[in-house]
Amino acid sequence: MEFLQPATWEEALDAKAEHPGAVPIQGGTDVMVELNFDMRRPAVLLDLGRVTELTGWDPAGDRLRVGAGVPYATVIDALGDRLPGLAQAARTVGSPQIRNRGTVGGNLGAASPAGDSHPPLLAGDAVIEVESRRGIRMIAATDFYRGVKRSALEPDELIRAFWMAPAAGPQYFSKIGTRNAMVIAVCSFAIALYPEERRVGTGIGSAAPTPLRATAAEEFLARELDWDAPLDEAVAREFGALVAAAAAPIDDVRGTAGYRRHALSVMARRTLTWAWRDHLGGTGRSGRGAA
Ligand SMILES: Cc1cc2nc3c(=O)[nH]c(=O)nc-3n(C[C@H](O)[C@H](O)[C@H](O)COP(=O)(O)OP(=O)(O)OC[C@H]3O[C@@H](n4cnc5c(N)ncnc54)[C@H](O)[C@@H]3O)c2cc1C
Numbered sequence: 455m456e457f458l459q460p461a462t463w464e465e466a467l468d469a470k471a472e473h474p475g476a477v478p479i480q481g482g483t484d485v486m487v488e489l490n491f492d493m494r495r496p497a498v499l500l501d502l503g504r505v506t507e508l509t510g511w512d513p514a515g516d517r518l519r520v521g522a523g524v525p526y527a528t529v530i531d532a533l534g535d536r537l538p539g540l541a542q543a544a545r546t547v548g549s550p551q552i553r554n555r556g557t558v559g560g561n562l563g564a565a566s567p568a569g570d571s572h573p574p575l576l577a578g579d580a581v582i583e584v585e586s587r588r589g590i591r592m593i594a595a596t597d598f599y600r601g602v603k604r605s606a607l608e609p610d611e612l613i614r615a616f617w618m619a620p621a622a623g624p625q626y627f628s629k630i631g632t633r634n635a636m637v638i639a640v641c642s643f644a645i646a647l648y649p650e651e652r653r654v655g656t657g658i659g660s661a662a663p664t665p666l667r668a669t670a671a672e673e674f675l676a677r678e679l680d681w682d683a684p685l686d687e688a689v690a691r692e693f694g695a696l697v698a699a700a701a702a703p704i705d706d707v708r709g710t711a712g713y714r715r716h717a718l719s720v721m722a723r724r725t726l727t728w729a730w731r732d733h734l735g736g737t738g739r740s741g742r743g744a745a
Pocket of ligand 1: 481484552560561563568569612
């Protein structure tokens with residue numbers, strides 16, 4: 455196996471152009487598992503660990519541009535105040551060791567429907583910046599996921615960063631697993647309120663071939679919510695039902711399709727209730743994690 459170690463982003467792009475089949479490795483928390491279990495034997499590994507351009511973040515206009523190599527621990531510690539939904543999701547990923555190594559870029563590269571960063575990226579209107587020697591593409595998260603572990607990334611492209619605006623209102627993430635930590639989601643849900651725009655963003659994980667938004671549920675809330683009043687219980691319940699209806703789950707070892715739909719309706723109703731409490735309380739931010 456050939457092992458390439460570019461020192462800069464430019465070198466990494468050159469290497470990917472020359473070896474489109476090369477498998478990028480960032481934190482290695484997915485790639486090394488696949489190698490160790492002989493699930494994958496690539497001819498070329500492209501180590502991005504020395505590419506410092508990937509490990510920073512900057513304000514970019516009214517959004518944040520976060521490098522693909524920023525680990526979950528940093529998302530939690532340094533960006534948790536601005537990206538609270540994503541930070542909540544990051545807190546549920548693996549163990550401290552996995553959160554120190556694992557990255558949002560790697561989660562995007564793997565494109566697993568169960569990846570925990572995907573629901574908050576969808577709810578938060580994230581855009582994924584990918585680059586190759588052919589140029590840069592900005593891909594909305596809604597267009598990024600193409601199938602089970604398949605993304606819009608072309609063979610010569612690398613993920614450079616994701617772009618997301620700091621929270622405009624309360625955000626929450628909720629995940630159900632077979633236990634409380636070190637667990638792949640049976641299903642998960644993220645919500646982001648945009649009080650000024652009078653709209654709500656959503657993201658569903660592990661309940662369809664790809665992560666997805668519950669578009670009809672978002673449209674329902676945009677129509678029905680009275681943003682100055684307490685949350686109407688009937689509206690919250692219907693929101694839950696619409697989120698469940700948006701999913702396309704399967705029965706597998708982790709849970710049945712029926713259980714996933716039920717769990718999603720509960721998580722949607724609960725996260726909306728928590729977010730609404732914060733909204734009316736005027737904190738403008740989410741304050742509570744949920745796993
Ligand atoms: C014990 C354990 C527990 C885990 N728990 C969770 C969990 O709770 N939730 C969860 O979502 N995941 C979990 N994971 C999976 C993994 O940690 C995450 O998917 C993590 O985000 C991967 O990031 P990484 O940097 O380690 O990626 P890597 O393993 O380096 O790469 C992952 C994939 O992305 C590609 N890739 C990496 N960087 C780029 C780039 N810049 N451009 C293009 N492609 C790229 C790689 O080629 C590979 O296909 C767990 C893994 C382990 C081993």
